[in-house]
Amino acid sequence: MxxxxxxxxxxxxxxxxxxxxxxxxxxxxxVRPPSPDPDHPFDTVRAAETLSRILGDERPHPIDSDANDAVRERLLTEIRALGFDPIVRDDFHCTNHFGGVCGRVQNVMFWAVPPTDTVTQGVVLMSHYDSVPAGPGAGDDGAGVAVGLEVARLLKGRDLPRPVLVLITDGEEIGLLGAESFVQTDPLATRIGSVVNVEARGVTGPVSMFQTSRPNSRDISAIAKTGRTAMANTLSSDIYDAMPNDTDLSRFLDDDAPRAVDATNFAFILGDSFYHTPGDNLANLDRGSLFHSGINALAAVEGFAQQSAAQSPETRRLYFDLLTRGVVSVPxxxxxxxxxxxxxxxxxxxxxxxxxxxxxxxxxxxxxxxxxxxxxxxxxxxxxxxxxxxxxxxxxxxxxxxxxxxxxxxxxxxxxxxxxxxxxxxxxxxxxxxxxxxxxxxxxxxxxxxxxxxxxxxxxxxxxxxxxxxxxxxxxxxxxxxxxxxxxxxxxxxxxxxxxxxxxxxxxxxxxxxxxxxxxxxxxxxxxxxxxxxxxxxxxxxxxxxxxxxxxxxxVPPYSVDAPRGVSIRHIEFDAGNYVQLSGRTMPPPAMTEEGAFTFEGPADVTLPAYNRSRWTRSTATQPDIEASLVVLDDQTENDVRRLSLSVNAPTADRLHLAPASREALWTALSINGVEVTPSRWGVRVAGRSVREARIDIELPANMPVGQIAILRYGIGPDLADLAASRPDWVLPRQDGDVRVRLLNLD
Known part of the structure; x- marks a missing residue:
């Protein structure tokens, strides 16, 4: 019953x-991002207008490109308009991270709160201004740049216990080159005690504070200063530390950094279908996310700047947010x-x-x-x-x-x-x-x-x-x-x-x-x-x-105009023939493929790690329009050691990637434009206009084949324009975007 x-x-x-x-x-x-508050000191409208002027025509602007030069000049104009004196550091830098990466970086920095002779532990507010080749980077990391300038405006003239340096790095997307160049070579790096990094991996969503230094008590104290805190908890920070992902902040937290720093890392990550695509633009950038980034970056900088450099030893804290309405922290x-x-x-x-x-x-x-x-x-x-x-x-x-x-x-x-x-x-x-x-x-x-x-x-x-x-x-x-x-x-x-x-x-x-x-x-x-x-x-x-x-x-449909799929086109020339490749493991959209023409495989006889992976591939009779040649400057063998010097002549190239013949056949020494790089099985990537006249010096065992080089040019040529135009409106190029490649043997 x-x-x-x-x-x-x-x-x-x-x-x-x-x-x-x-x-x-x-x-x-x-946990939606808050709507911009017109009464808050952080002016979201002003920040968005500043970003619009910096991005200009919203062209992609990867490291060491004409477009990146234009963005940097507009950025310098905005900094001077605020009454600050910008500093530009120019450095051809190579890192041994990410398998080896080289490029010319031009970091931009200025003191929002100038230092004094007695205070050395300054606070850095960091972002980066370069983008990936596929998109204009309004979220990643134009939003961070706009936040940095707006926070600097609010701090101007403030009497804070610690100075504040706004650092806007270059070359983040290719391998954190600007950040590493600053940490390893810039004299100001020894004067930094705290870092606030502002990043993005999407175009919307609440801001997450996903990384701190260890221990973290000063970091947590610095972030709890606003009514709409970032999403933050100990688990997300630990998970991020265990993942292979990196941001510019990683170089400040490396064991070989000049000094230990306190740190917070902020980013919004929703709308990631537009991440590293042409859709990462001003139209799609959520102004609420920009505001949420701004108020949290401002609070963190102020929090760090108010902390005494001679306080008690730092401890480890456990912390979590309450749906972005506050942060609870306990020992x-x-x-x-x-x-x-x-x-x-x-x-x-x-x-x-x-x-x-x-x-x-x-x-x-x-x-x-x-x-x-x-x-x-x-x-x-x-x-x-x-x-x-x-x-x-x-x-x-x-x-x-x-x-x-x-x-x-x-x-x-x-x-x-x-x-x-x-x-x-x-x-x-x-x-x-x-x-x-x-x-x-x-x-x-x-x-x-x-x-x-x-x-x-x-x-x-x-x-x-x-x-x-x-x-x-x-x-x-x-x-x-x-x-x-x-x-x-x-x-x-x-x-x-x-x-x-x-x-x-x-x-x-x-x-x-x-x-x-x-x-x-x-x-x-x-x-x-x-x-x-x-x-x-x-x-x-x-x-x-x-x-x-x-x-x-x-x-439900997997993709839409507001959540597009990424498919990039790669046009490759190699000794074995010419190929067209489409990215992604899932079959590309029917509009981009001819019935039975594409098979999921890699091109024949290619040993370069980034180019021998299986993709949707078909042969083509056309060659990519990219000028590239190698000139042997010197080739000597002594005591079973071969020393090879090559000159690259590629007047239209934007990047090169060279690698040994196999993962077991490692070179013993390598330098690019006179800068040494530790040889690895992945070889080395060089980005920017410096690849157009590059010198490569390789040392290896005499009986070993040298390897291969890929020379890239961004964009697709007129012979594949119809294929590029066949993308449905819910498909966008991603990351490097469409590229032309010539693969050459180094022997």
């Missing part, structure tokens, strides 16, 4: 499960204490109340987590098999996020409803099942502390409240214990709400395991609900919504 109480419970559970799925589906809506030891106390007190309460018995309650959370994770991964893989463009649909990311959340919540709810102990008792208020889950969360936190210490921020806020839940249970206050447990579950939801969505934006469908997080609040909230008999309605409601979202994720 169904009672009124069970009907009410069924309705509440249904609303709760459906509501959670919808919240998780649209979680990024809770790292306090996070460890929350894990220990939360787990120990929950276990003590279970033992004292004899609620520890029953394997079913102990099995709920681990089974739910594993099942939810596997189901989300399996769902994403299944969608990938049935979708032409894979599971992740940039045009509708909420659909995949919702499908993952729906299956995770449904599976974990089914497990929780089936296994929770008190569902088969008459006790209307029973904190036991929730306490067992908190013990498990403490165990997960302890495991995370050992494997990936920053991950404890996922569990610590909720476990701090769960400690109070355990204390209430110890003193027999069951109702209070259940209420506090529900509050802790809600706090877990709030503090982790944007995490899976941003993981999806950063990693695509590979972020599927993050959806398992939603099993935790689902299991704990169900554990706080009194016993019930009617279970079919909640599960049917959650299942129906999950099914709708799964079908939606399978059917």
């Amino acid at each position: 169904t009672t009124k109480r069970s009907k009410n419970t069924s309705v509440l559970v249904t609303l709760g499960l459906v509501g959670m799925i919808l919240i998780f589906t649209f979680s990024l809506s809770f 790292f030891w306090a996070g460890i204490a929350a894990i220990i106390l939360g787990g120990a007190l929950s276990l003590t309460a279970l033992i004292k109340t004899s609620a520890w018995r029953g394997w079913r309650g102990w099995a709920v959370l681990p089974i739910a987590l594993i099942a939810a994770g596997l189901a989300s991964v399996g769902l994403s893989m299944g969608l990938g098999l049935i979708r032409e463009a894979g599971a992740f649909a940039p045009a509708h990311p909420w659909a995949l996020q919702g499908a993952q959340a729906g299956i995770a919540v449904l599976i974990s709810a089914l497990i929780a409803i089936t296994l929770h102990d008190h569902h088969n008792t008459d006790d209307a208020v029973d904190p036991g099942p929730a306490l067992k889950s908190w013990v498990w969360l403490a165990v997960l936190g302890a495991i995370g502390l050992v494997l990936f210490s920053g991950s404890i921020v996922i569990f610590v806020p909720a476990l701090a409240v769960a400690t109070l839940c355990a204390l209430a249970a110890l003193f027999g206050r069951k109702g209070l214990a259940v209420g506090l447990s529900a509050a802790a579950a809600v706090l877990f939801l709030i503090t982790n709400l944007p995490l899976p969505g941003f993981a999806l934006a950063a990693l695509g469908a590979d972020a599927a395991p993050f959806a398992a997080l939603w099993a935790i609040p689902t299991v704990i909230l169900i554990a706080t609900i009194p016993p019930r008999k009617v279970l079919d309605v909640p599960l049917m409601g959650a299942g129906a919504l999950a099914l709708i979202l799964i079908v939606t994720a399978a059917l």
Whole structure:
């Protein structure tokens, strides 16, 4: 017999499960960037107008190009108009990072707050003004440049304890060349104590503070100075440190940097379909994101500038934001204490109340987590098999996020409803099942502390409240214990709400395991609900919504004009023939391919790492219009060591890439234009006009083949203009864009 109480419970559970799925589906809506505030000192309109003047005709302006010269001159004009005296450092620099990269960089810098003779630990506000060859870089990193100039305007004439240097680097996109040149060769590098870097990997979204120095207490103190803080938590910083990604800030944090610095790294990352494409332009740049960058950069610079250089030793902090409305920070030891106390007190309460018995309650959370994770991964893989463009649909990311959340919540709810102990008792208020889950969360936190210490921020806020839940249970206050447990579950939801969505934006469908997080609040909230008999309605409601979202994720178009796909054209000439290649593993749009003409393979006899990978390739009778030749200046062999000097003559080239004949056949010495580079299996890339008359000196064993060189010219020639014009409006070139390449043997 169904009672009124069970009907009410069924309705509440249904609303709760459906509501959670919808919240998780649209979680990024809770952290939108703020609208520009006309009353705030940071003038977003002025910053956008400054950026518009700097970008001019919005041509791509990669390192050491005519277009980059024009952008730099307009940038210098804006700096002088603000009343500052810019400094330009000109350096042909080579880095051993990224397999070896060389190029001429011209960093621009000026003192927004001049130094004094007694203060040396200045604050750097950093961005970069070069773009990739494919796009104008309004977001990456024109927004950072505009923020730097607007913040400098606000700081002008201020009497701050520490000076502020605005550093606008060159050559970031090719390999952080400008930043490394500054750190290694600029005399001002020894006068820097703190760095605020402003970046972008998209054109919209809230700003994230995704990297600090270690330890980080001064960094965290500096960022908590605005009403709309950046998204920030210890986990994102630790994940970024573990990834192969880099920004200019990386060179300041290297072990061989001239001095240790405090640091914060800001970026917005949504709208990444326009990242490194022609769509990274002023029209698509979100003014709210620009404003959010500006107010956080201003706060961080002011925070660092107010800090004393002679303060107490820095410590490690655990931190997280509350949906960009503030940053909570505690000593790292306090996070460890929350894990220990939360787990120990929950276990003590279970033992004292004899609620520890029953394997079913102990099995709920681990089974739910594993099942939810596997189901989300399996769902994403299944969608990938049935979708032409894979599971992740940039045009509708909420659909995949919702499908993952729906299956995770449904599976974990089914497990929780089936296994929770008190569902088969008459006790209307029973904190036991929730306490067992908190013990498990403490165990997960302890495991995370050992494997990936920053991950404890996922569990610590909720476990701090769960400690109070355990204390209430110890003193027999069951109702209070259940209420506090529900509050802790809600706090877990709030503090982790944007995490899976941003993981999806950063990693695509590979972020599927993050959806398992939603099993935790689902299991704990169900554990706080009194016993019930009617279970079919909640599960049917959650299942129906999950099914709708799964079908939606399978059917929505993967790309649109507002979320385009990247496909670049490469026209290659080599001894074995001429080729046309289209980027991407997924079959290019039909409008760009002739039936059966393209096959997924690499060109024959090519050993250069960047050019022998499989792409959609077809042969062509036309040659790319790029002038290039090699002249042997010297070729000597002595004591089984060959020394080869070459001159490159390529008057229309924009980049070259040379590499050994194989990964095992490494050169013993290499220099470009007289600058030494450590030989690697990837060879070296040289960018900019300096490649047009470049000297290459190679030393290698006498019995070894030398290798190959690729000489690139940006853009596509008239013979492939029709192919370039055949792109649908939802397809854009990406990264290097369309290029012409001549491949030559170095022997």
